[in-house]
Amino acid sequence: MFYDLPVTDEWGTRLAGDRALLDRGSTAERVADVLRQRITEGVFLPGTRLSEENLREALGISRNTLREAFRLLSHEGLLEHQLNRGVFVRLLTSEDIRDLYAIRRILECGALRNLPAVSVETIKTAIEAADEAAVRGDWSAVGTANMRFHQAIADLAGSRRVSEAVRALLAELRLVFLVLADPRLLHEPYVAVNRKLYELLAAGDAAAAEEALQRYFDDAEAQLLSAYATVNGAH
Amino acid sequence: MFYDLPVTDEWGTRLAGDRALLDRGSTAERVADVLRQRITEGVFLPGTRLSEENLREALGISRNTLREAFRLLSHEGLLEHQLNRGVFVRLLTSEDIRDLYAIRRILECGALRNLPAVSVETIKTAIEAADEAAVRGDWSAVGTANMRFHQAIADLAGSRRVSEAVRALLAELRLVFLVLADPRLLHEPYVAVNRKLYELLAAGDAAAAEEALQRYFDDAEAQLLSAYATVNGAH
DNA sequence: GGCCGAGCGATTGTTCTACGATTTACCGGT
């Protein structure tokens, strides 16, 4: 005698999570995941050329599959495809930085507007992670936590497309951080700013939070542009 | 005796334009252009499966190149890639429609906020094209002109990424129009709405224009959802 | 009659090989 499996909601959600691990998608997508990881880790710095032949051998896949992965990452803005020259880790210009902040202003501030009922759970989590990393002096982790904070703000819009767009934008922005020297200078100042913003949101004052977010964008953009100008002297 | 070519700014911009014609990009990109065209024309209706073998033969290209083109269009949201099953012209759900309007609200309204100096040239052009097409009774052309109108609004943000994001969103939205029966019903009502919006902008009243845009989104979303429910009965 | 599993054809996923086209680097002549 056997019992039927009891089907519960809990099962459904758990299996859906496992699925992502089993159906890891096509080889090309898994390769793209690996490369994305390495790029955001800074193993491949912006400007680096990724040779088809070298990577093909290193990853043990065919050129076709590798090229499909390149296409994926090019569309995400992490790689740049130059005809007959190969793919390069994207090296952003100052103009790119301005543009990134322009669209982030619109998307993230837009997410704070017309909030039905604010759920600040994940935002709080990100804030706490940033605090904790700051205490440890792990400024890279602080940067990651700050990005999660902004991702959580964007998620408030309740739109899959908004969330994914912001995810891609933050990944691009990480390319800028990678070429700048001092991660502490880049991330530490915003731990307090973000906490203040969180408190405004938690208190239900979305308008004040949006104002604070605007000021944050102004400051961060200016800081990043000036830091970038010194490193990236010629365009 | 020869003269050196005088190098002027005018030259630079003109040559940059010509370049797009010469460097037509890789074969994969040109194939993607063709397929995109056919999809937006409605030759391949949403839900249609695109066979690799058939298209390969029809286009006279290799499978590799075709698959690269598929990747490009999948990332644009026009195609959907199902592992081991092939690619299909994307069939949007009602949830997709809601999401599209959610992000359009944020992006287009955001573009109207914080305008430095409004240049309503291209907006006017789109309005006039819509009027002219409406007189001819070419409702499909009216739809195209209306989309150009919204694209022009998004362009006011002055951000490349905002413009490209809205371009992709409008292309997705076109997939919805393709499965609905009556193009007149879908597009005609908004000719007057858009003209009114243009006049508010031309008068410099950006706040009123934003308000009108919000109402437009509410109306259009509701109309589209109800029309979609009748056609697309089961999700 | 309807359910279930084996087998089969069609299509996709991936690899491998090949070759033309383009870029890049090197090198000798002026």
Next chain:
DNA sequence: ACCGGTAAATCGTAGAACAATCGCTCGGCC
């Protein structure tokens, strides 16, 4: 030092081959 040409490296694309997977049909069985 500049210019031009040749050779090597790399990319772009094609094509064939094989494995993996899906969808369907056909029997067998309850």
